Amino acid sequence: MHPPSTPRWHVWVSGSRKGDRVCQRRLFDHFLPMVMAVAMRYMGTYPDACDVAQEAFIRAFQRLSELRDVEGFPAWLRKITVNVAIDALRARRRFQPLDAVDCRPASSAADEFHSDAEAILACMAALPEGYRLVLNLYDVEGYSHREIAEKLGISEGTSRSQLAKARRMMQQLLKQRGIER
Amino acid sequence: MNDKQWQMWLREQAEAARVDLPSADQEKMWQRVQARIPTSSAVWDWKQWAVAALTAGALLIGARFTASPQPAQPVIPSQTLSLILMDAASETVSPPSEPSASSASHAPKTDAAHAAEDPKTPLEPLPVARRDAIRRHTPTPPAVTPPAPNVWQEDRTVCEGVHTWPIPPEVGTVLSASLNGRPLKTDGGKVKLRLRPGRYRLVVKGTAGEWICRIEAAARPDAAFEFTVALDGRLMVEAPEPVGREWWRWDQQERAPEEIRTDFIAPAGIHEIRRVVESPQGCRDTAVRLVKRPLSHTVRIPNVITPDGDGRNDTWQIEVSPQPTSFEVRVVTADGRTVFRHHALPVQWDGTCGDRRCPPETYFYVVRLRFSDEQQSRTYSGTITIKY
Incomplete structure (x- = not known):
């Protein structure tokens, strides 16, 4: 499940930028375990983590054109996931003392x-x-x-x-x- | 283990963690994701554009050297044409193949176009006859990427201030709303915005779609003005020239700005003056002021009369302007005896005390009156001398 030593996903990132559905799917499949792990760390439960992962991928694909360095895609995706998770937690207003x-x-x-x-x-x-x-x-x-x-x-x-x-x-x-x- | 070591260990472990989803969940999630992300096979990069332009040019040049007219050809979808062009430039647009059975199973292969986009599927060359048929056509420019069907974009120009807008029902149940990236509250299917002059981006995400509204908030003009009222009632207005238009109203009646700004005489009394300014963007501001011009009161009370019948100063006449709402005058002698009393205007006392002429001496008078624009009564007192 770990990224291979020679990353192929930079091709998929380029393809996803053009709207290539196949490349988007491969990118999704490849990084979903990582995104889910990040989401699980923040949300704690599987359903919440699924929601966050889904929203993170949607946000990432919608803003993919803003990504400058393709090599930085994993870190960028992780940051998006973190932000989505924080937004979700805020929305639930479960911040308590x-x-x-x-x-x-x-x-x-x-x-x-x-x-x-x-x-x-x-x-x-x-x-x-x-x-x-x-x-x-x-x-x-x-x-x-x-x-x-x-x-x-x-x-x-x-x-x-x-x-x-x-x-x-x-x-x-x-x-x-x-x-x- | 110190804090740094703990952090490094925890970060290493956290970043190494992976959570695999059951394939059914993964597939469901992908279906939801792909429904909300843009896709377009019509989006070309510059390489594809270059290849298309070169091919089109070559075809046009070749057509000029072809003497025989071409028979009518069936319409070929631009999608298929783009595949031909991509085939010519396959080394630039085809992603490298990767043997991966698991990911290949997810790739939907509905038609030749999709198969051609699949990086793992080598593009098979088309038959020569079909390729020739396609090349006889001038390539049509690719269409601009249409927005995703579930995204509604809108531009609004509004004035600064508070706005409450209903969220379009097409969005479905609202999941989140943000203004320039900051989360917004949504109550009862509405968003409440406090806008200052500037540009904003409102994004409302719902279960059925996304509403993106680009807002340009224009500044509201300032209609404030100052004024002074001279003794003669002349109004002197100090108001900056508006960037847009302005209207003036005096006691609910519209007046031209030139009239108000120059030589306007305010009648006595309390009046309302209203100024409305509208900016070129259509934003309005209103300022209302009250203009109070006091009445000019006149009270003249003579201090001597000569009731000798010569026609000059024979009677004591009090002049009051404007007409008071209440009036009372009393003339008394030095020892306090009332010799004349009257409660209305005009007053014409001929210097008689009862049925006799009053002796020529000095008397005291008290005049008490009240004007309509004043709350309290005025009292005038003095002496009146009778001479013969």
């Missing part, structure tokens, strides 16, 4: 994970929404606390405290799944 959210981790005794990456997705899904969002934006996407505060409409201090709590809970969840970091 994090301390008021039930922070009990999901039970994972029966879960079996083939890799650390899959386990991380499951752990992130078990995080409260606010924790998950800040952890993803700061630790994975590399945003600063100021950027996160602007994006989410919260203070920098809130972002920092949520990150600390999210890391602590994430490490606890990983430990429960036998992943010691």
Whole structure:
């Protein structure tokens, strides 16, 4: 499922720009697992992630003409997915004070994970929404606390405290799944 | 593990993560995606245009050297023609082939055109007879990419301010709305916009389509003005010349701007003056002011009378203008005895006290009156001397 060492998708990107349906389909098939993984990290549930992935692809194809560097398509697509996910979370208005959210981790005794990456997705899904969002934006996407505060409409201090709590809970969840970091 | 190491590890793991969808879900999602993304096989890049132009030119030149007229040919779709041209330039437009059975199964192969666009399917050369038949036709220019059928685009020019617009029902259930990328609230199938002068892009996405509205908000003119009223009632208006048009109304009656701006005499009383300015873009602004010109009151009370019958100053006459709504005058002696009293105008006292002539001395008067434009009564007091 990983991109091949010699990427062929740049041809599909060029074709998709011209409106070639076949190239669009191949691009969709090729990057859907990656987009779904990003969406799962933010949304936590499969149906929500599907909605975000679908909207991300639609937005990407509609704005493909704005992409300057074809080689940067995966990063561009990932950023679009992140933005769509944040928009979706905002639209649901589920931003609540994090301390008021039930922070009990999901039970994972029966879960079996083939890799650390899959386990991380499951752990992130078990995080409260606010924790998950800040952890993803700061630790994975590399945003600063100021950027996160602007994006989410919260203070920098809130972002920092949520990150600390999210890391602590994430490490606890990983430990429960036998992943010691 | 410190924070940096944690970040690197987490980022590495997160970026390596992949989530595969069941093929049925994947197919459903693709159907929904492709219904909302643009597609056009008629969009050519510059290479295709170049090949088309060269081929057309060659065909035209060749046709000039052909003596025999050509019989009528069946109409060939431009799509098929483009395939021929793409065939000639296959090294520029055909994506490299890639053996991939899984992705190939998703490619819809409905006709030759689609098969030709499939990067994995080599373009088979057409029969020579068919190719010749196609080449006899001058290639038609490709059509401009039509917008996706579920996207409605619209341009609106409005004035700055608050606008509430209904969302077209064709959009379906509204999923999201944004103005210049910022999310908007939609209440009851309407969007409420607060527009300042500038350009905006309103995007409303729904289950059935997308509404894109490009808005140009024009500035609203300023109709404010200042004025002063001189003692003689002359109105002096200070209002900048409008960029567009202006209207003036004086007490609900339209007046020419020149009339208001020059030598307009305001009658006494309280009046409404209204100015409406319209910009070239059709935006209007209205300013309403009240003009108050006080009445010119005149009260003349003589302080001496000579009731000797010579025809000059024989009677005491009080002049009041305009006519007051209430009036009262009383003349008393130095010891407080009332010798004359009257409640209406005109007043003509001939200096009699009862049925006798009053002695020639000084008396005191009090006049109390009230004008229609004033809330309180005025009181005048003084002395009146009778001489013979």
